[in-house]
Amino acid sequence: MPLINYSSYNQSVSFLHKHKHISTIYAGMxxxxxTPDYKREILELQDGDFLAIDYNLKNTNKAIILCHGLEGNSQxxxxxxCATYFLQRNFSVFAWNNRSCSGEMNRLPKLYHHAAIEDLDAVIQFALTKVDEVYLIGYSMGGAQTLNYLGRTNNINERVKAAIAISVPIEVKSSVESLKKGFNKVYMKNFTNDLIPKLKYKAEQFPELLNWDKIKDIKGFDDLDDYFTAPLHGFKDREDYYFKVSPARSITNIIKPVLIINALDDPFLGxxxxxxxxxxxxxxxxxxIPKYGGHCAFPMKNVPHSYAEIRAFTFIESLSNV
Known part of the structure; x- marks a missing residue:
C-alpha cells in the first residue's frame, strides 16, 4: 500500500514556512x-545537439542523477x-542541464519538455560508463521527466535502481491551471519572462520554422505552448502536449521503486x-503528501538541507535493507 498517510515533515516545518508562498519564494530566491566541485563534460547527442553534464565522481559504486525543473539548471x-547531501554520504553526483539551460544555447530548434526522455537516457548511459548503479532524483519538470522515463522506456537497465520525484506535475494541464490563479500568476510570469529570450534567439537561428511574430502575444503558458512548445516538439496543440507529456500517462507502467513527494500546499500543482x-x-x-512544503522547497528547522533530499536518501537506504 504505497500511499504514505503520514509524513514526518509535518512536524519538522517552522511556523513561518507553513505558508506555501513563503516556503516557495524562500527556497527559490x-x-x-x-555549487559542489564539479567537472563539466559536453555530451554530444545522436541528433547533433549536446548536453552539459556537471558531475563529481565520489564513488564508482553508486550515484544519483539530478534532473532540474523548468528553466532551472544543474546549479x-x-x-x-541535494548534491552536497549525497556527496557527504559517499554517492557520486551527475547533475545535467536540459537543452538551452547550461548557459549556452543548444543547436537545434527544439528545447525540452516534461517527456524529453531521450536526453535523460543519454545522461543515464553516460553515468553508467563511470559508476555501477544509479538513482534518479527529479524536481518539478525534472520529476516528470524521471517518471516518464521509467514508465515509457522499454528494457531499462537493471543498474537503474530507483527514483524520487519531488514537486512533480503528474497532470500537466492541472498544474498549468493552478498557475493561472491568484498570486500563482507571478510564478507563471517569471517562467514566460525566462523563456521569451530563448524563443527570440531561436527566431534568429531558424526564421523559417514558425511564426515568431507570435512571441509578442505571449501572456502565459497557453500562448507559449500553443505557439511554440507544442509545434516545436511535434504536438498538435497545447492540449495534445499537456495530455501526452503528463506522467499520469506513464506511472502505471513503472516497475522500479519510486517515491513521489508532492506537498499539499504546492502552488504549482492542481x-x-x-x-x-x-x-x-x-x-x-x-x-x-506532506501538508506543507511549497514547491521544491521543504525547508527544515535549523537544518541547511531540505526535507526532500533527506527523505530521498532514507528512501534509497530503505531499499538496500529490503
Missing part, C-alpha cells in the same frame, strides 16, 4: 547553497543542496497531481 540551490487512488493499489510507486 533567498536560500543559497554553494540551482535545490540541486546544489488537484490532479496527487494520484492517491493509483498509489493505494500500486506496489512500486510510493506517494507522500
Amino acid at each position: 533567498f536560500k543559497k547553497f554553494p 540551482r540551490t535545490y540541486m546544489n543542496s 488537484e490532479d497531481c496527487y494520484p492517491k487512488e493509483f498509489a493505494k493499489n500500486s506496489t512500486t510507486v510510493y506517494l507522500e
